[in-house]
Amino acid sequence: MSTLATTVDGLKFTNPFVIGSGPPGTNVKVIKRAFKEGWGGVIAKTVSLDCSKVVNVGPRYAKLMANDGKEVIGWENIELISDRKFEIWLDEFKEAKDACPEGILIASVMEEYNKDAWCQIIERCQDAGVDAFELNFSCPHGLPERKMGAAMGQDPGILEKVCGWVMGVSKIPVWAKMTPNVTHIEEPTAAALRAGCHGVSAINTIRSVMGVNLETLRPEPTVEGYTTPGGYSSKAVKPIALRMVMEIAQLIKKDFPGRTLSGLGGVETGADAAQFILLGSDTVQVCTGVMKFGYGLAKDLCEGLLEFMESKGFETIDDFKGLSLPYFTTHAELVRMQLARKAEDAAAKERASMVKNDAEWDGDDFVKQSNELSR
Numbered sequence: 001m002s003t004l005a006t007t008v009d010g011l012k013f014t015n016p017f018v019i020g021s022g023p024p025g026t027n028v029k030v031i032k033r034a035f036k037e038g039w040g041g042v043i044a045k046t047v048s049l050d051c052s053k054v055v056n057v058g059p060r061y062a063k064l065m066a067n068d069g070k071e072v073i074g075w076e077n078i079e080l081i082s083d084r085k086f087e088i089w090l091d092e093f094k095e096a097k098d099a100c101p102e103g104i105l106i107a108s109v110m111e112e113y114n115k116d117a118w119c120q121i122i123e124r125c126q127d128a129g130v131d132a133f134e135l136n137f138s139c140p141h142g143l144p145e146r147k148m149g150a151a152m153g154q155d156p157g158i159l160e161k162v163c164g165w166v167m168g169v170s171k172i173p174v175w176a177k178m179t180p181n182v183t184h185i186e187e188p189t190a191a192a193l194r195a196g197c198h199g200v201s202a203i204n205t206i207r208s209v210m211g212v213n214l215e216t217l218r219p220e221p222t223v224e225g226y227t228t229p230g231g232y233s234s235k236a237v238k239p240i241a242l243r244m245v246m247e248i249a250q251l252i253k254k255d256f257p258g259r260t261l262s263g264l265g266g267v268e269t270g271a272d273a274a275q276f277i278l279l280g281s282d283t284v285q286v287c288t289g290v291m292k293f294g295y296g297l298a299k300d301l302c303e304g305l306l307e308f309m310e311s312k313g314f315e316t317i318d319d320f321k322g323l324s325l326p327y328f329t330t331h332a333e334l335v336r337m338q339l340a341r342k343a344e345d346a347a348a349k350e351r352a353s354m355v356k357n358d359a360e361w362d363g364d365d366f367v368k369q370s371n372e373l374s375r
């Protein structure tokens, strides 16, 4: 009998499905709802110490629809981190843990490049009883002028220093959330893991421009006639997320064995989640999928993943974590392997035809046939 229960960094998850930081974890009411609907964990919307510096605009979403005009396949947002008061968040973390002690509650935090601010936010959330941290180094549009989010995550030197500050005060597991808006995601990942983070999450949204309105000739989402590049998520980003998860998992396997990976980007089904786990994820997060399908998606995800595990005879998540990782190589190696296989096929065909010739030889024309063979 297969089980979805899994322990990651000492955290006991009833299943590997975790709500990714964003609107689905934006207050205690929805966090409690998520646990009741069966999510193994919830990462709350990213918080900072001073919400007065966080000013959102509207509209802040734009969607890419499939040709049927009904299904959302890509989602751009220019939403910032939470604009709710930090003190209220601390009360809500306590309330969520009191109401749902089994649910794994992870605080997502972001601060400026300031040691005191990072230490303070970690200590106060920790005292409120959260189970773990996710450090948001990855929001592509949010507050680059304050060197926050991706602006920090794109600089491995700064990232390593900040992770070091956090590890100096955190008594609970810490995951660093990586931005995909870099050439080599292994570099900031290695920096976070060198600083001692227990694991990483990947990916946050991809910097994007959703499109231009051909009536108004203005880019979207349009705010006062203008826009700013935002973060792209949902189904369309899954192939990019899988590639980055694979690269991180290979780095972990080679240089940081035992560290963990929380994979996300476009997950909507148990089959999607199975692929993230096969490429090395310990847990799988969903953000936009919850906005599209609701909190009840947890049930479908669990059923779909269990069905896959039972069809393959896997009893636990660890039985198949990273199993597909060894099947990546270079293009040059693919060429070499394919030429070698074709040569092997030709040789086997030649051997088979010689055996056939021997078996069919009736002794006539002996001289003619032996002359042909020796030619």
Ligand SMILES: Cc1cc2nc3c(=O)[nH]c(=O)nc-3n(C[C@H](O)[C@H](O)[C@H](O)COP(=O)(O)O)c2cc1C
Residues within 6 Å of the ligand: 020, 021, 022, 023, 045, 046, 075, 077, 079, 080, 081, 082, 108, 136, 139, 177, 203, 204, 205, 232, 233, 234, 235, 237, 264, 265, 266, 267, 285, 286, 287, 288, 289
């Ligand atoms: C509207 C919206 C708001 C988001 N806000 C946050 C945030 O506050 N902190 C964060 O770390 N990620 C945030 N994200 C990124 C998601 O957590 C996730 O990394 C990304 O959307 C890819 O996963 P998905 O395709 O399952 O949404 C947000 C995403 C969306 C769509």
